Amino acid sequence: MKFNIKRTVLLNALSRVSRSVSLKSPLPVLTGIKFDLKTDGLILTGSDSDISIQTKVTEDIEIIETGSVVLSSKYILEIVRKIASDTISFEILDGALTRIDGGSSQFNLNGTPAFDYPRIDFSKKGTLITIDSEILKRLIEETSFATSENEIRPALTGVNFHAANNQLTCIATDSYRLAQATSPIPDDNTFNIIIPKKSLVEISRIIEKDEPIDIYVEDKKILFIIDEYMIISRLIDSSYPDTSRLISDYYEFELTVSSHTLLGAIDRTTLLSNEDKNLVTLTMDPDHVTMTSNSQEVGSVEEDLPKAFYKGEPLSISFSGKYLADAIRAINSDKVKLEFSAPMRPFIVKDLESDDNIQLVLPVRN
Amino acid sequence: MKFNIKRTVLLNALSRVSRSVSLKSPLPVLTGIKFDLKTDGLILTGSDSDISIQTKVTEDIEIIETGSVVLSSKYILEIVRKIASDTISFEILDGALTRIDGGSSQFNLNGTPAFDYPRIDFSKKGTLITIDSEILKRLIEETSFATSENEIRPALTGVNFHAANNQLTCIATDSYRLAQATSPIPDDNTFNIIIPKKSLVEISRIIEKDEPIDIYVEDKKILFIIDEYMIISRLIDSSYPDTSRLISDYYEFELTVSSHTLLGAIDRTTLLSNEDKNLVTLTMDPDHVTMTSNSQEVGSVEEDLPKAFYKGEPLSISFSGKYLADAIRAINSDKVKLEFSAPMRPFIVKDLESDDNIQLVLPVRN
Numbered sequence: 264m265k266f267n268i269k270r271t272v273l274l275n276a277l278s279r280v281s282r283s284v285s286l287k288s289p290l291p292v293l294t295g296i297k298f299d300l301k302t303d304g305l306i307l308t309g310s311d312s313d314i315s316i317q318t319k320v321t322e323d324i325e326i327i328e329t330g331s332v333v334l335s336s337k338y339i340l341e342i343v344r345k346i347a348s349d350t351i352s353f354e355i356l357d358g359a360l361t362r363i364d365g366g367s368s369q370f371n372l373n374g375t376p377a378f379d380y381p382r383i384d385f386s387k388k389g390t391l392i393t394i395d396s397e398i399l400k401r402l403i404e405e406t407s408f409a410t411s412e413n414e415i416r417p418a419l420t421g422v423n424f425h426a427a428n429n430q431l432t433c434i435a436t437d438s439y440r441l442a443q444a445t446s447p448i449p450d451d452n453t454f455n456i457i458i459p460k461k462s463l464v465e466i467s468r469i470i471e472k473d474e475p476i477d478i479y480v481e482d483k484k485i486l487f488i489i490d491e492y493m494i495i496s497r498l499i500d501s502s503y504p505d506t507s508r509l510i511s512d513y514y515e516f517e518l519t520v521s522s523h524t525l526l527g528a529i530d531r532t533t534l535l536s537n538e539d540k541n542l543v544t545l546t547m548d549p550d551h552v553t554m555t556s557n558s559q560e561v562g563s564v565e566e567d568l569p570k571a572f573y574k575g576e577p578l579s580i581s582f583s584g585k586y587l588a589d590a591i592r593a594i595n596s597d598k599v600k601l602e603f604s605a606p607m608r609p610f611i612v613k614d615l616e617s618d619d620n621i622q623l624v625l626p627v628r629n
Numbered sequence: 630m631k632f633n634i635k636r637t638v639l640l641n642a643l644s645r646v647s648r649s650v651s652l653k654s655p656l657p658v659l660t661g662i663k664f665d666l667k668t669d670g671l672i673l674t675g676s677d678s679d680i681s682i683q684t685k686v687t688e689d690i691e692i693i694e695t696g697s698v699v700l701s702s703k704y705i706l707e708i709v710r711k712i713a714s715d716t717i718s719f720e721i722l723d724g725a726l727t728r729i730d731g732g733s734s735q736f737n738l739n740g741t742p743a744f745d746y747p748r749i750d751f752s753k754k755g756t757l758i759t760i761d762s763e764i765l766k767r768l769i770e771e772t773s774f775a776t777s778e779n780e781i782r783p784a785l786t787g788v789n790f791h792a793a794n795n796q797l798t799c800i801a802t803d804s805y806r807l808a809q810a811t812s813p814i815p816d817d818n819t820f821n822i823i824i825p826k827k828s829l830v831e832i833s834r835i836i837e838k839d840e841p842i843d844i845y846v847e848d849k850k851i852l853f854i855i856d857e858y859m860i861i862s863r864l865i866d867s868s869y870p871d872t873s874r875l876i877s878d879y880y881e882f883e884l885t886v887s888s889h890t891l892l893g894a895i896d897r898t899t900l901l902s903n904e905d906k907n908l909v910t911l912t913m914d915p916d917h918v919t920m921t922s923n924s925q926e927v928g929s930v931e932e933d934l935p936k937a938f939y940k941g942e943p944l945s946i947s948f949s950g951k952y953l954a955d956a957i958r959a960i961n962s963d964k965v966k967l968e969f970s971a972p973m974r975p976f977i978v979k980d981l982e983s984d985d986n987i988q989l990v991l992p993v994r995n
Contacts, residue, residue, distance in 0.1 A: 345893075345896055367933040367935055372901070534704065561739060562737045563736070563737045567733040
């Protein structure tokens with residue numbers, strides 16, 4: 264293996280591929296990135312066995328002699344980041360010992376032979392749907408934060424992607440709050456899968472421009488084709504709970520308020536509260552809306568919510584301020600509407616105009 | 630206690646005073662800041678018993694009723710930071726329960742009665758010297774990083790300040806490297822004390838403008854008067870080792886090199902080395918200077934140092950790359966001069982023109 268490559272091009276590709284690499288992988292070879300130099304380009308592969316990323320660099324590279332090697336993700340990324348020259352030269356000296364040259368620096372890095380690297384199947388198989396990258400990014404950002412951190416119910420650690428009747432519905436819940444985002448899709452394919460949150464976060468990070476993304480859904484894995492990158496994620500092998508009855512069709516009371524005002528009030532009201540719970544109480548009547556919290560030990564806070572418009576019977580409801588703040592940030596609009604039915608029933612948060620993104624928060628007995 | 634105050638003025642004072650407060654103080658009252666409202670201003674005091682900071686706010690404050698209370702440093706700082714209004718009102722409601730009002734927010738914060746707060750003596754006693762704030766800052770920055778983290782020899786955890794014959798000499802060493810910075814001073818006072826590193830770092834942070842600083846040195850403590858702030862630090866009760874013979878008068882060989890080039894070379898050469906040791910080897914003859922490092926497991930690096938001018942016999946010397954980088958940053962000039970006498974003798978790093986700041990690094994057997 265021998266080639267010269269533009270430093271920024273390699274750094275960009277390595278930065279993204281390395282996102283799939285775990286430095287704590289039980290399989291040592293997976294702490295590395297596989298360099299596979301073909302006559303038409305350099306294929307870079309990283310994997311932590313949950314998620315695998317592959318790309319092919321075909322421009323700004325001068326291929327001298329094909330070959331392959333696995334180089335430590337941690338060291339190769341730092342070397343390419345810190346070498347002070349526009350072009351870097353790579354050459355396998357002996358077995359897997361690789362010389363990396365650039366500027367006044369010369370590194371000899373011990374690699375691992377490429378035949379030790381597991382074979383990862385990036386072939387395009389299964390059900391295909393095509394979705395705009397910006398829409399996929401929106402669906403991920405509006406839901407993935409609401410997944411559970413608790414491994415006891417594996418299904419809840421991922422986002423449920425459900426396609427049917429030209430619509431894609433994404434749902435995440437940790438059983439204390441729920442996020443649902445929907446989008447029309449051109450393909451009338453049906454599937455119902457759970458994608459691990461970590462994979463979705465990496466996919467969202469890799470998306471840089473607005474373009475159509477091909478997604479191939481198989482039984483146990485899913486393949487995303489984003490620009491020059493192929494990303495495979497395992498699917499969570501579990502059935503997702505039926506959450507359809509949590510969101511009711513009818514809410515009697517509603518509060519309309521500026522997102523900025525509400526986020527500011529939550530920020531200050533949760534200041535003195537227990538960090539785990541962040542419990543706040545919203546007390547509403549048509550004349551007056553306040554948010555309060557109380558800690559026996561530290562003290563209490565009361566926030567007036569100016570220009571908050573409430574329609575309904577007087578209502579007092581307690582819940583996690585953090586969950587409401589997460590929901591408002593996911594809605595990402597100037598104003599939000601909160602809809603309530605009763606003090607101990609879940610309430611929803613949404614945009615004033617659209618139902619594409621519905622956030623649901625469960626109240627807490629105070 | 631009742632007063633109104635401009636939010637930014639209080640935030641600025643609290644931010645600085647709170648730097649002396651440790652949230653883990655064994656004395657719970659010391660996790661708070663003492664508010665002492667007099668007829669002519671608000672005195673704020675913080676202390677972790679090693680360092681104490683006091684200031685008096687006399688402007689942008691409307692004093693309604695004098696009084697005092699201790700408020701949790703953590704909470705009061707966050708409250709004042711996050712309240713959305715220009716002016717904040719304080720009022721003791723009952724005992725130590727304090728109401729803090731601003732914008733649409735109202736906080737009731739449980740305080741501690743001020744009589745529980747220890748008495749701290751900020752009176753001006755002892756030997757006085759006056760020094761320019763920018764010089765004091767320079768002396769601290771050129772030395773304090775070289776103190777030891779190891780509590781076994783308490784003297785080495787602080788910086789030795791030695792005044793005599795109108796000169797102030799500051800020395801820090803962790804016994805693997807040494808930093809010495811000197812400055813002429815107007816007062817011909819004599820003292821020889823050790824100031825804890827942490828106190829010096831806080832003092833350096835509090836200095837904002839160029840002004841003369843009065844320093845009162847007593848047996849067990851030192852008082853700095855910086856702008857509106859009084860800072861007391863305990864002194865380390867130990868004698869400082871005699872380091873005068875470490876820096877020799879005569880070095881045979883010298884290397885002159887751009888600081889930027891040398892820092893870049895260290896950064897890359899230590900990439901593959903053990904993070905604790907960061908061992909590098911400098912190999913010099915008048916024609917060629919290289920820096921290398923070698924890790925059996927990971928690989929090796931070789932850096933050419935272009936435009937490095939070496940005068941002397943061929944020499945190869947191994948040392949901690951991190952210590953040399955620290956020394957170069959402390960020198961803070963475009964070029965540095967390294968002076969050597971033998972492979973296993975300490976070498977020094979200094980500015981080309983001045984001896985005000987001398988950094989010494991001990992070699993390591995490789």
